[in-house]
Amino acid sequence: MIGTVGALCVTGVVAMPGTASAASTLAGAAAEQGRYFGAAVSAGQLNEPDYMSRLNGEFNSLTAENEMKWDALEPSRNSFNFGTADRIVDHGRSRNMSVRGHTLVWHSQLPGWVGSLGANDLRSAMNNHITTVMRHYRGKIHSWDVVNEAFQDGGSGARRSSPFQDKLGNGWIEESFRTARAADPGAKLCYNDYNTDGVNAKSDAVYTMVRDFKQRGVPIDCVGFQSHFNSNSPVPGDYQRNLQRFADLGVDVQITELDIEGSGTAQANDYRRVVEACLAVSRCTGITVWGVTDKYSWRSGGTPLLFDGNYNKKPAYHAVLAALGGSDGGGGDASCTVSYEQTDRWGDRFNGRVTVRAGSSAISSWRVNVTVHSPQRISATWNGSPTWDSSGNVMTMRPSGNGSLSAGASTSFGFTVMANNNWTAPSIGACSVS
Ligand code: XIL
Numbered sequence: 365m366i367g368t369v370g371a372l373c374v375t376g377v378v379a380m381p382g383t384a385s386a387a388s389t390l391a392g393a394a395a396e397q398g399r400y401f402g403a404a405v406s407a408g409q410l411n412e413p414d415y416m417s418r419l420n421g422e423f424n425s426l427t428a429e430n431e432m433k434w435d436a437l438e439p440s441r442n443s444f445n446f447g448t449a450d451r452i453v454d455h456g457r458s459r460n461m462s463v464r465g466h467t468l469v470w471h472s473q474l475p476g477w478v479g480s481l482g483a484n485d486l487r488s489a490m491n492n493h494i495t496t497v498m499r500h501y502r503g504k505i506h507s508w509d510v511v512n513e514a515f516q517d518g519g520s521g522a523r524r525s526s527p528f529q530d531k532l533g534n535g536w537i538e539e540s541f542r543t544a545r546a547a548d549p550g551a552k553l554c555y556n557d558y559n560t561d562g563v564n565a566k567s568d569a570v571y572t573m574v575r576d577f578k579q580r581g582v583p584i585d586c587v588g589f590q591s592h593f594n595s596n597s598p599v600p601g602d603y604q605r606n607l608q609r610f611a612d613l614g615v616d617v618q619i620t621e622l623d624i625e626g627s628g629t630a631q632a633n634d635y636r637r638v639v640e641a642c643l644a645v646s647r648c649t650g651i652t653v654w655g656v657t658d659k660y661s662w663r664s665g666g667t668p669l670l671f672d673g674n675y676n677k678k679p680a681y682h683a684v685l686a687a688l689g690g691s692d693g694g695g696g697d698a699s700c701t702v703s704y705e706q707t708d709r710w711g712d713r714f715n716g717r718v719t720v721r722a723g724s725s726a727i728s729s730w731r732v733n734v735t736v737h738s739p740q741r742i743s744a745t746w747n748g749s750p751t752w753d754s755s756g757n758v759m760t761m762r763p764s765g766n767g768s769l770s771a772g773a774s775t776s777f778g779f780t781v782m783a784n785n786n787w788t789a790p791s792i793g794a795c796s797v798s
Pocket residue numbers: 429430512558590621662
C-alpha cells in the first residue's frame with residue numbers, strides 16, 4: 365500500500381515540472397531552444413515605462429533601429445556621434461542582452477558627403493567608418509551587419525547601384541568584411557538583405573557571393589534575412605529550405621528584421637511558420653522582430669508586430685511563444701474555430717471535412733458537433749473519435765489520441781454521409797476546447 369502511494373507521488377512529481385517550467389517569455393522560451401529573441405529599439409522610447417517593461421521582460425537581444433546607421437554615427441567626415449547609440453548598447457548590456465550592430469555599409473541613410481567623394485577617398489572613408497565604429501564597440505556587439513542590401517531586386521542577380529558599387533566595383537563588399545574582421549575579431553560578421561527569404565534570383569546571387577567568400581577565406585560568419593512580410597511579399601513556402609542552404613555553406617543564419625503585416629489568426633500562423641523554420645535549422649541562431657509595438661513600427665499601418673499599440677500581447681505573440689515551446693499560462697483565450705468543406709460526391713453519398721483551428725493560445729483538446737439531416741446517415745469517419753446522440757443524427761467528434769494544437773495550428777477530420785436523397789450540407793456546431 366505504501367509502495368503504491370509512493371509510486372503515484374513520484375509520477376505526479378515527475379509530470380509537474382514539465383508543465384511548470386515552460387518559459388513564459390519570448391527570451392526565456394527562445395533561450396531554451398538555444399536561440400536569442402530580439403527587438404529593434406529606438407532611443408526615443410527608452411524612457412517610456414510600458415515600452416521598457418515589454419522590452420526588458422520579453423527580449424534578450426536588441427538592434428538599434430536607426431541609431432547605428434552611417435548618417436547617425438558619422439554625419440560629416442570623420443566626426444563621430446556615438447552618444448545616442450551608446451545609450452541603446454549600454455541598456456542592452458546592462459540587461460544581459462546581446463546587441464546586433466546595424467549597419468556599417470549601406471546605400472540608404474547614408475550622409476550626402478559620402479556619395480560625393482571620389483573613388484580613393486570613398487574607399488578610405490568606408491574603411492575608416494567601419495574601423496572607427498567597430499573599434500568603439502569592440503567586444504560589445506554580438507553580430508554586425510557589415511553590408512546591408514547590396515543586391516538588386518528582381519531577376520538580374522546584379523549588385524545594386526550605390527556610391528560603393530559604382531565607384532569601387534564588386535570588390536567593396538569583400539573589402540568591407542576584411543576591414544571589419546580586423547577591427548573587431550570577436551564580432552560575427554553578417555551580410556543582411558531583404559527579398560532573399562525564399563529561394564529566388566536575388567537570394568541565389570547572395571548565395572553565390574557567400575559561397576565564394578567561404579571558398580576564398582573572405583571573413584563572413586552569418587547571413588541576415590530581414591523577413592519583412594505582407595500580402596505582396598508573404599512568408600515563402602521554401603523559407604526553411606533557403607535558410608538551410610545558406611547554413612550548409614558554413615555560416616549562421618539569423619532572422620534580423622521580422623515583421624508581418626496582418627492581424628489575428630492569419631498573422632499568428634505566419635509568425636508561427638517563421639519560428640518553426642528557424643527552429644528547424646540548427647544554425648538559425650536567433651530572431652529579431654523589427655520593433656516592440658505596432659504603434660512605433662515603421663509600417664504601423666500594417667500592425668506587423670507582436671504587441672499592439674497598448675502593449676497587449678497579440679495572437680501572433682502567443683503563436684510565437686507556443687512555437688518556441690513556451691507558455692504564459694493561458695494569457696490568451698483558449699479557443700478554437702471550425703470550417704467545413706465537401707471533399708467528394710458520388711451518386712449516393714458525399715465526404716465532408718471539418719478543419720479545427722486553435723485560437724491565439726495552445727489548446728489540449730477540442731470537441732465539435734456535426735448534425736446530419738434525416739434521412740442522411742454517417743457511414744464512416746476518419747481522424748477523429750466519434751460519439752452519437754440517441755437520434756443518431758448528432759455526432760460529437762473528439763480527437764483520436766493527442767488533441768493538442770499550438771496557437772493557430774489546425775487539424776481536420778472527415779466523414780462519409782449516405783445522402784438517402786437529401787444533399788443538404790451537415791450543420792457544424794461551434795468548436796469547444798477542453
Ligand atoms: C528602417 C527603420 O525602421 C525606419 O525607422 C527608417 O525610417 C528607415 O529604416 N531594412 C533595414 C532597416 O535594413 O534598417 C530599415 O529600417 C528597414 C528596411
